[in-house]
Amino acid sequence: MSNTTIRTTLRSDELSCPSCVPKIEKALLALPGVEKAEVKFASGRIEVEHDAALTDVDALVNSIAKTGYAAKPSAF
Amino acid sequence: MFSAIMDIYRHPASRRKWLTIASGVFITIALVAWYGFGLAAPWAPLMTIAAVLAGYDIALRAWASLRLRILSIELLVIVAAIGALFINNHWESAAVTFLFMLGAWLETRTMSRTRGALKALIDAAPVTATVLRDGRTIEVAAHEVQLGETVLVKAGERLPVDGEVIEGTAAVNEASITGEPIPAEKSPGSRVFAGTLAENGLLHLRATGVGADTTLARIITRVEKAQEAKAPAQRMIESFGRWYTPGVFVMAIVSYIVTRNVELALTLLVVSCPGALVISTPVSVVAGIGRAARAGILIKGGEHLENAGRITALAFDKTGTLTEGQPRLAEVVALAGQSKDDVLLWAAIAETGSNHPLGRPIIEAAQAQGHLPTAESLEEIAGMGLIARHDGYEIAVGSHRLFDHLGIGFSAEAKDGIARLHGLGHTVVIVARNGEVVGLLGLADMARASARSMIDRLHALGVRRVVMLTGDQRPAAEAIAKAVGVDEVHAGMMPDDKLDRIRAMRAEGLRVAMVGDGINDAPALAAADISIAMGASGSDIAIETADIALMTDDLGKIAEAMEISRATLTNMRQNLVIAVLTVIGLLIGVYTGTIHMAGGMLVHQLSVLVVILNGMRLLRVPKAARARVAVVRGERVAP
Numbered sequence: 001m002s003n004t005t006i007r008t009t010l011r012s013d014e015l016s017c018p019s020c021v022p023k024i025e026k027a028l029l030a031l032p033g034v035e036k037a038e039v040k041f042a043s044g045r046i047e048v049e050h051d052a053a054l055t056d057v058d059a060l061v062n063s064i065a066k067t068g069y070a071a072k073p074s075a076f
Numbered sequence: 077m078f079s080a081i082m083d084i085y086r087h088p089a090s091r092r093k094w095l096t097i098a099s100g101v102f103i104t105i106a107l108v109a110w111y112g113f114g115l116a117a118p119w120a121p122l123m124t125i126a127a128v129l130a131g132y133d134i135a136l137r138a139w140a141s142l143r144l145r146i147l148s149i150e151l152l153v154i155v156a157a158i159g160a161l162f163i164n165n166h167w168e169s170a171a172v173t174f175l176f177m178l179g180a181w182l183e184t185r186t187m188s189r190t191r192g193a194l195k196a197l198i199d200a201a202p203v204t205a206t207v208l209r210d211g212r213t214i215e216v217a218a219h220e221v222q223l224g225e226t227v228l229v230k231a232g233e234r235l236p237v238d239g240e241v242i243e244g245t246a247a248v249n250e251a252s253i254t255g256e257p258i259p260a261e262k263s264p265g266s267r268v269f270a271g272t273l274a275e276n277g278l279l280h281l282r283a284t285g286v287g288a289d290t291t292l293a294r295i296i297t298r299v300e301k302a303q304e305a306k307a308p309a310q311r312m313i314e315s316f317g318r319w320y321t322p323g324v325f326v327m328a329i330v331s332y333i334v335t336r337n338v339e340l341a342l343t344l345l346v347v348s349c350p351g352a353l354v355i356s357t358p359v360s361v362v363a364g365i366g367r368a369a370r371a372g373i374l375i376k377g378g379e380h381l382e383n384a385g386r387i388t389a390l391a392f393d394k395t396g397t398l399t400e401g402q403p404r405l406a407e408v409v410a411l412a413g414q415s416k417d418d419v420l421l422w423a424a425i426a427e428t429g430s431n432h433p434l435g436r437p438i439i440e441a442a443q444a445q446g447h448l449p450t451a452e453s454l455e456e457i458a459g460m461g462l463i464a465r466h467d468g469y470e471i472a473v474g475s476h477r478l479f480d481h482l483g484i485g486f487s488a489e490a491k492d493g494i495a496r497l498h499g500l501g502h503t504v505v506i507v508a509r510n511g512e513v514v515g516l517l518g519l520a521d522m523a524r525a526s527a528r529s530m531i532d533r534l535h536a537l538g539v540r541r542v543v544m545l546t547g548d549q550r551p552a553a554e555a556i557a558k559a560v561g562v563d564e565v566h567a568g569m570m571p572d573d574k575l576d577r578i579r580a581m582r583a584e585g586l587r588v589a590m591v592g593d594g595i596n597d598a599p600a601l602a603a604a605d606i607s608i609a610m611g612a613s614g615s616d617i618a619i620e621t622a623d624i625a626l627m628t629d630d631l632g633k634i635a636e637a638m639e640i641s642r643a644t645l646t647n648m649r650q651n652l653v654i655a656v657l658t659v660i661g662l663l664i665g666v667y668t669g670t671i672h673m674a675g676g677m678l679v680h681q682l683s684v685l686v687v688i689l690n691g692m693r694l695l696r697v698p699k700a701a702r703a704r705v706a707v708v709r710g711e712r713v714a715p
Contacts, residue, residue: 013191014089016183017684018314018354019149023137026144042362043300044191068088068137074198075219075287 004053005035008060010046012071015039020069027067031055046071089184092133096177099130103170123166130173131157147322149349153677156345160673163338171674172346179681186688190359193366193695194303197296200252200271205236208280218270219287229279234271238285238292241266246277253291254627255372298376298625299369303362307378309652310357317354324348339672347662347676352683356651359691364644367695372627373637380623383606384589385641389541389581390534390634391604392591393574398544398560398631399521403434405441406502407518409493417445419515423507426464426473429454434505434519457481461505472508484508490516501555520555526632527560533635535561537642541586545574545600574600591634608634640694647694651687658683 015021021039024046028037033054038047048060057073064071084090106122109115134150134157141148153176160169188195205218208226218236221227226242229235235248247259252271259275262268268281271292287293306314324344332341361378368375375381408416424442427435428450442448451464451471460481461474472482476494479486486494490506490513497504502518531542543564546553553567566577578600581588590597590604601607601622609622610629626633662679665671671679 013188014184016180016187017149017349017351018317018358019349022146023141023144023148026146027140030144040300040304042191042303042358043194044188045300045304065086065088067140068092068133070088075293 004051005033005049006052008048008050008057009074010048010057010060010064010071011074012044012046012064012069014069014071015041015044020067023067024064024069027063028060031059031063034060045074092177092181095129095133096174096181099126099170099174099177102126102129103174106170120164120166123170124161126170127157127161127166127173130170130177134173134176147325149321149351152321152325152345152348156342156673159338159342159345165339165673168339168673172677175674175677175681179677179684183681183684183688186685186692187359190363190688190692190695191366193363193370194296194299197252197271197292197299197369200234201290201292202234202236206230221283221286223283223286225283227281227283229274229281231274231276231278234273235268235279235281236286237270237281237283238290239268239281239283241268241279242282243280244278246279247275248279249273249275253295253372255370255633256628256630295369295374295627298374299365302375302377302380303358303365305377305379307357307361307382307648309648310361310378313353313357317350320350320353321348340666340669343666343671343673343676346673347666347671347680349680350655350659351680352651352655352658352687355684356655356687357648359688360644360648360651360694363691363694364640364647368637368640371633371636371640373633373640374625374627375637375641376623376625380606381641381644383587383641384624384637385645386587387539387589387606387638389543389586389588390539390591391543391545391574391578391581391588391600392631393545393547393597398523398527398556398562400524402521403437403503403519404522405437405517406500406520406522407497409497409516409518410514411487411489411493411516412512412514414514416515419507420445420517421448422466422469422471422509422514423473423505423517424448425451425466426454426462426471429464430456430462434503437519438505438517469509470511473505475504476506479506479508479513482508482511484511484513486513498551501552503552520552523556523559530631530635531561533632534638537635537638539638541581543577543581545569545577571597571599575603578603589634591631608637643694647691651690654683654687654690 018041021041024039025037028034028048031050033051034048036049046064050060061071061073084094102122103126106119106126109118109122131154135154138148138150138154142151153172157169157173160172202218204215205221206213206215206228207221208228213228221237227237227239231246241262241264243264245261245263248262248268249259250269250272251257253269262279268279269292270285270290285291325348328341328344331344332338361381364381365375375384408420410416410419420438420442424439425448427438428448439448449466451466453465455463457463457474457478461472461478464471472478472484493516494504497516497518500518502520505517505519506513507515507517534542541563543566544553544557544562545566547569554565557565566573574597578588578590582605588604589606589608590601591608591610592601606623609625624637658679662671662676666676
C-alpha cells in the first residue's frame with residue numbers, strides 16, 4: 001500500500017439485484033490505482049481502497065455511472 | 077433545453093426512467109391504433125421504436141458488463157429482444173424490454189425503501205455544526221468540528237456531534253439512538269449523542285466525538301455489517317445463481333438444436349435470471365435488521381436473527397431492569413397500639429435532618445399525609461440511624477444495630493414484624509419513641525409497573541424459563557422476581573456461578589439468551605447461545621461484542637427483538653417459497669409452451685417485486701407497538 005492510498009465509502013440507492021455487484025466491482029478494479037473494491041448489496045455501500053493521486057473520488061463515481069448506477073461519496 | 081436533456085442522460089436513474097416512459101408511450105400508441113382503430117400498419121414500426129428505446133439502456137449495460145467479461149442478465153435480455161425482432165415478433169421484443177426496464181425501476185425504488193430504515197438514521201446526522209471559535213459563532217461541516225470545541229445547539233436542531241453538556245438545559249429526543257420516544261432531560265454534565273434532536277432550550281456542548289467517531293456512526297456501521305453478513309441460506313442461493321444463469325443459457329442452445337424452436341430458446345434466455353431467488357433472503361434480512369435498529373435494537377446479523385427467534389430460556393442479571401432503581405416505602409407496621417400515620421410521621425421528623433437515601437421516600441410519604449414539622453435537635457449515628465427530639469419526645473429511627481447500641485429491646489410483636497418484612501425482601505427501618513419500639517417501616521426497590529407484562533410477553537413468545545442470576549441478597553431478589561413472574565431466582569451469585577447456571581441450562585437442551593452489561597458478565601455471555609447487552613448507547617464495547625445490543629435498559633425490547641427475529645425468519649421462508657415456485661413454474665411454463673417471452677418477463681419481474689414488497693412488510697411497526705408508543709405519548713401530555 002503506497003502512502004497515498006485512501007479508503008473511500010460510496011453509497012448507491014440503485015442496487016436492485018445482486019447481479020450488479022460483480023459489474024461494479026470489476027469496473028472499479030479496472031481503474032488505475034484501485035487496490036480493493038467491495039460492493040455490499042444489502043446496504044448499498046461501496047468500499048474502495050484507491051490511490052487518490054491516480055484515481056480520485058470523482059473518477060470512482062464516474063466509473064460506477066458508466067456501468068449504469070449512480071453513487072455518492074459518504075462520510076461513513 | 078439541450079443541456080437539460082444531457083443532464084437527464086448523464087444521470088443513469090433519470091435516463092432509465094424517461095426511456096421507460098417513452099417506450100411505454102409508443103407501445104400504448106401501437107395498441108390503441110391496432111385495437112381502437114384497426115390500423116395494422118403502424119404496429120411493427122411503433123413496437124420496434126419502443127423496443128429500441130427501452131433496449132438502448134439495457135444494451136449499454138450489457139456492453140459495459142461484456143467488456144468486463146461478465147455474462148449479464150442484460151445481455152441475455154438484449155439477445156432475446158433482438159432475436160424477437162428478427163423473427164418479426166415486434167410485440168414480444170417491445171414488451172420484454174419495456175417490462176424489464178419497468179420492473180428494474182420499480183425494484184430499485186422498493187429496494188431503496190427497504191434500505192430506508194437505515195437511511196433515516198444516516199440522515200439524522202446534520203451536515204453542519206455551529207461552533208464557538210474565538211468568541212464568535214461560525215458554521216462548519218459537522219465532521220470538521222475539533223474535539224473539545226464548544227458546539228451550540230438550538231431548539232429544533234439535531235445534534236451534530238457526540239459530547240457533554242457544559243451549559244444550558246434541553247429536552248433531547250434520543251429516538252434515533254435508543255428508539256425511546258420520550259425526550260430525556262439534559263443539563264450540564266449530561267452525555268449527548270449526534271443525531272438526537274433538541275426539542276427546546278439552548279445547549280452548549282463540548283465535542284467528544286465527531287464524524288465517524290460518534291455513537292450514531294458506529295451504530296450505522298454495525299447495522300450495515302450485520303445486514304451484509306450473509307446467512308448460510310444466502311450463500312447457497314448465490315452459488316446456485318452462479319451456475320443457474322449459464323445453465324439456462326446452455327439449455328436455450330440445446331433446446332434450439334433439438335427443437336429448432338427459436339422462440340422457445342429466446343424465452344429461456346428471458347427467464348434465465350433467478351432474480352427473486354437471489355434477492356429473497358437479503359431483502360428480509362435488510363428489512364428485519366433495519367426495522368430492529370429503528371427500535372433501538374442492534375441485531376448483529378442473519379445468524380443471530382435466527383437464534384434470537386428460538387430462545388427458550390432467558391437469564392439476566394440486572395435487577396435494575398425490573399425495578400425502579402429507587403427505594404420506596406412499601407409497608408408501615410404500627411406496634412404498641414400506635415397508628416400507622418403517627419409512626420410514619422415520627423420517622424419522617426427524624427429523617428428531615430438527614431440526607432440518607434432511605435430517608436427520602438419516608439419524608440415524601442409523610443409529606444403526602446400533611447404538614448411535616450422539623451426536629452428540634454438531631455444526632456446522627458453513622459451507619460446506624462438517627463436520634464431526634466421533637467415536642468418533648470425522643471425519637472430513634474434506624475436499623476437493628478442502632479437499637480442494640482441504645483439498649484432498646486424488641487417485643488415479640490416487633491420481632492415477628494421484622495422477620496416478616498425481611499422475608500418480603502424489604503429493608504427494615506425501626507422507629508422507637510422514648511425508648512419503646514412503636515413501629516416498623518419496610519422499604520423496597522419496587523418492581524416497575526411494566527415488568528410483569530414484559531415477563532408475560534416473553535413467556536407468551538415461548539421462553540419457557542426466565543431466570544434471574546444476581547449477586548444481590550436472596551430475599552430482596554426473590555421478592556421482586558416473584559412479583560413480576562420470574563420463574564427462577566439464583567441470588568448471591570459470583571460470575572463463575574452464573575457461567576455454571578448457563579451451562580447447566582444448555583445441557584438441559586434449552587436455548588439460552590444471557591442479558592448482561594458486556595464486561596462483568598463476559599464468561600456467562602460467552603457461554604450462552606446468544607448474548608444480549610443492555611443500555612448500550614453509552615458503551616462501545618457492548619455494541620461491539622454482544623450478539624444483540626439494546627440501546628435502552630428495557631426488558632420489553634428483548635420480546636420485541638424476538639418478535640422481529642421471528643417475523644424476519646418467516647418472511648425469509650415465504651420469499652424462498654415464492655422464488656423457488658417462480659423458477660420451477662417458469663421453466664415448466666416455457667417448455668409446455670404456455671409462457672412466451674413477454675409473459676415470462678412479466679412473471680419474472682412480478683416475482684421479484686412480490687419478494688421485495690413482502691420484505692418491506694417487516695418495516696411496518698406492528699399495531700400493538702404503535703399503541704404502546706401512543707400510550708407513552710399520552711402520559712407525557714397529561715401532566
